[in-house]
Amino acid sequence: MNSRFQEMADEMKSQRDVLIQLQQQQIVQGSADALKRAEDTLKKAEEMAREQQEATRRMEDAVRQAEEARRAAVAQAEQMREAIGRLEEQMRRANDDRARADAEARQAHREGQDARSAREEADKAGTAAREAKEAAEKQLREGVQPFIVPTQAQREATKRKFGYRESLFHFAVAGVSGSGKSSLINAWRGLRNKDRGAAPTGIVETTAEITRYPDPSAGVPYVWYDVPGAGTLSVPDWQYFTDMGLYVFDCVVVVFENRFTATDVAILRSCTRFQIPTLVVRSKSSQHIQNLASDMGGADADDNDAEEDVLDMDQRKEKARARYVQNSREIVKWDLQAAGLPPQPVYLVDKDVLVKIPTQAEFLIVLFDSRLISTDIGTVLRDSTRFGISAFIVRSKATQHIQNLARDMPDTDDDDDAGISKRAREMYIQEIRASIARNLVAAGLPEQRVYMVDKDTLARMVKGRPVMDGIDEEKLLRDLLAEARRQKASTDT
Incomplete structure (x- = not known):
């Protein structure tokens, strides 16, 4: 029994050893497999590393190429800008040259015109000089002195x-x-x-x-x-x-x-x-x-x-x-x-x-027929104002002037002789007063009345006879009398 147990024990030990051996073999085999797998994994990792390195290298090459391309692009862009700048400068110069050429053409045209004008002026000046020379020679022959302006x-x-x-x-x-x-x-x-x-x-x-x-x-x-x-x-x-x-x-x-x-x-x-x-x-x-x-x-x-x-x-x-x-x-x-x-x-x-006329004028009567002349305005009126002497502007022959106007007026169906004479009278009065006003303003003189009279009307009025067609005769006589009275009163005081 014991031997049986021993046999069984030995058998069990033998089986355990076998099992251990088997386990060890399995372990060894497993380790070999794991090692192989590890080696395979390492190889794969190394392969992947190499691929990664290659990818990195390729990436770096790509980056380097990209940088080179960028720098090339920048350089090319700069070259393009410089080229554009050169083109713009050339265009500006071309525009300037064209503008200068246009200006020179215009100047040449103007100079041509100026030259023609200068020639014409020179011709005129030559003609004027010849005429002046002939006039001077004529004046010298006639004993007339050249015009000299004193300083x-x-x-x-x-x-x-x-x-x-x-x-x-x-x-x-x-x-x-x-x-x-x-x-x-x-x-x-x-x-x-x-x-x-x-x-x-x-x-x-x-x-x-x-x-x-x-x-x-x-x-x-x-x-x-x-x-x-x-x-x-x-x-x-x-x-x-x-x-x-x-x-x-x-x-x-x-x-x-x-x-x-x-x-x-x-x-x-x-x-x-x-x-x-x-x-x-x-x-x-x-x-x-x-x-x-x-x-x-x-x-x-x-x-x-x-x-x-x-x-x-x-x-x-x-x-x-x-x-x-x-x-x-x-x-x-x-x-x-x-x-x-x-x-x-x-x-x-x-x-x-x-010599019988008093030298101290009481007042002045500036009498004119057709128009005031420069002596009337420049001497008499201006100096009467300057020295405080009363002056009366009188236009004579009023009746004759009105008749002349009426005769020159066109005939109309609406006007008879009386109507034409009335229109001529109104036109005469209006034109004379407006003309005197313009002359006084142009001469820088104060506003002043103009008296339009006729000698026959004045004579009838002074003699006390009836007057039907007078204009300013009565007003002139009244104003002259008023001025005489004013001056007498001033003298008496």
Whole structure:
């Protein structure tokens, strides 16, 4: 039994050993398998590592290539920008060149036009120069001095020499020798030639230098200057105006006796250039009218003057007076027109009549027929305002002007003669007042009424006869009377 148990024990031990051996073999086999699997796994891991390294290398290559591509792209973009910049610069230069070319073309066109204009101007200047040369040569032949403008210093020196004062009005009385300038200055100052303080007079030129004669009446703001006669050996007419310093005076009075001379024209032309107001005066009128009247009768008269022979002296004087006035005005008119000077009135005076007129004017009447002239505005009206002298602007021959307007108006079915005359009258009044207003504004003078009158209407009104077609006659008479009363009241106080 024991042996059985021993056998069983041995058997069991043997089986256990076998089992252990089997287990060990299994363990060894398992370990070998695990090792193999591990080796396989390691190989796989190494393979994966190698693949990863390869992938990393490829990635790094890709990154490097990408960076290189980026840098190449940046470089290419920079090159593109530089190329674009160069193109833009080339385009700008091309535009500048084109603009410059266009400007040069325009400039060349303008220069061509300027050249043509310059040629035309040069031709005109050449023509003007030739004409000026011919005119200068003609003036030199005729003894006319070239136009010379004095400097400001020369003006001031001349004013000091003549005692010029801004508060006074300075008349220069000029003309040819023997025209009666000195006698007229005496008459304008209320003096006769023999009175004390009168300017010396004579048949020959008695004035060697410009002499200053203030008005002897206190408060009269006029100063008269007796200017040596032009055309004498000592004072040639071609240098008369500038050498005498006439350019500083407020007004130049040109006096002539028998005829309007080239010297008188030269003085007036210079005054026009210097914008100096002028008065043209013919002296010794009473003597000339007397001579004409004497020539109208007598045994030596022509057959055509037979009717004049039987006229008494008063009738002859009246006719001689009308002829003298007409001839004097026509002579001056045509001489001014021939000299290219604007028209202006000629004043026909006599010293013996002038001396009887008060030198202190109570008021002035500026009378005109067709239009106001520069002397009326530039001298009379402006200086009456300057010295506080009342002035009345009067247009004469109103009835005649209205009739002329009515005659020139077109006929209409609605108007009879009375209607046309009424429209002409209204148009005449409106146009005259508007014209005077424009002239006063242009001259910088205050607004002033213009009186439109007719001499026949005035005469009927003064004689107390009925007036049906008057315009301003009654208003003028009333205003003159009111002004006279105002001045008398001012004098009495």
